Amino acid sequence: MEMGGVVRTQVPRAAGSLLSRPLAPVISLVDRRPFETGEFEVDGIRLHYEVHGSGPRVLVLTHGILLDSRMNRRLASDLAERGFRVVLLDLPGHGLSDRPRHASAHRMDSYARHVIALLDELEIDQAAIGGVSLGANVALQAAVLAPERVRALVVEMPVLEWAVPGAALVFLPLLLGVHYAAPVVRQVARLARHLPATGIGALDSFASTLRLEPEEAAAVLHGMLVGPITPTYEQRHAIAAPTLVIGHKIDFIHPFTDADHLTRQLPNARLVEAHSILELRTRPARLTGEISDFLTEAFGSWRPRRSTLSPNDGLARHG
Template identity: 60%
Template structure:
């Protein structure tokens, strides 16, 4: 599909009537959630769409930072729904993708049936995010010759066909100017909806957090659970549980989707679990 003159790539798994859109993490791609998409689609009830945002994966990679703001990414999600002629969908994402899903719910609540928010990056992650992203941004901008050499080497490496590993190899293959544009856009735009905007997001929300990760502190997940009026909070055993030992969390997500698509959920409040 085309968005603002740029090509946005997505892939669809399943053909069920219940649509879920999943968004990857920062600099990553659809490989990250392909196994989850296939598992959800396997029930026959769900159609799962993996969107690769501008600057990521197979989508175009414009170097205009304004196209890489979180609010711009949320607009890309809504544009995908328009393209698919879908009135409403569950929107989910990991890390950056979770923030994009939140922003989409704040900007276009009538298009969002529910939210799956894995490892959101919010206020408590600010210092760690700055410590990671600012040096990386400066490095790819001012150390471009070295960065070009490194990324060129990684582009030549064979892929493993292990989705989560390949998504990180693909991220490390991006050209420095592309990485810089994405990071610049994240820095200049809103990280997520304001707290007052989050408090009025009424749709059912499944929040997945974990401990021992400064970039995705469990405190962010806990605070978000307090802010959203209709949430369920689950603690993952690690940042990698959904990719390496997915049975438990995939079951939780399937149960959540079944609940979200029941007619009575639209105006109600789902139970919260800790």
């Protein structure tokens, strides 16, 4: 319900009481903790973001390809409770941000510029930058683009040169599918718009993928073929920011060798092995603790050199 410009979400109580025992593992993933939202514009593209928590220790997270910020919402809420301010950005073509239908809007280095523009919008001098898959590579590009703005990096399942063949095996059929089966994709998108939100970030994020029009999905996929996918070997060696790399061994799109090689190439990196591709989304406690400890160490006694906006400035509150 909406009161005085504040959007509040009410959780149905019956779900927990009637199904709590058999569905306890699923219900535990439902997250209704409050957060705030805002929008800003870069190059004529309107971008949407969420803010969880407050304070000077800021982490900006971006999502995987064709997904949205909700996949990181549980992590953001958990870190906010540990004293961090976590900003989730919907990249162009994803989530509630604008969806330009030309590939040039979806270059990896353009996405990195949008992350830095978000820091400017929120008047944040320096922040930790992170993400998963596509978002991990965007974080690395941001560290190359503006190293003075990056306090630390949290990269989950990065995609380097060795993963390109595996990624092509997945994304080429997707690209052909949205092109040659556009009517089917359009019908799926129409039906998916009626799916209710579950409060489970990863599940709701996947549902957002189903809502994409074929032209929107094609533009994002084409964009990955335009410009750099990852910083060069030399650029990676020059990234000085402390970095937490998260990888796992059962995924040919994000092979563990990429995470291992990246850790060896970066001057100040450590590697954490996830038990599975879904651990941070379904059993988040262990990895959330690793991320929290890493960020606490990275920020240390650091204080921002310039003031940041109040958490409430220009933001709508949810929850």
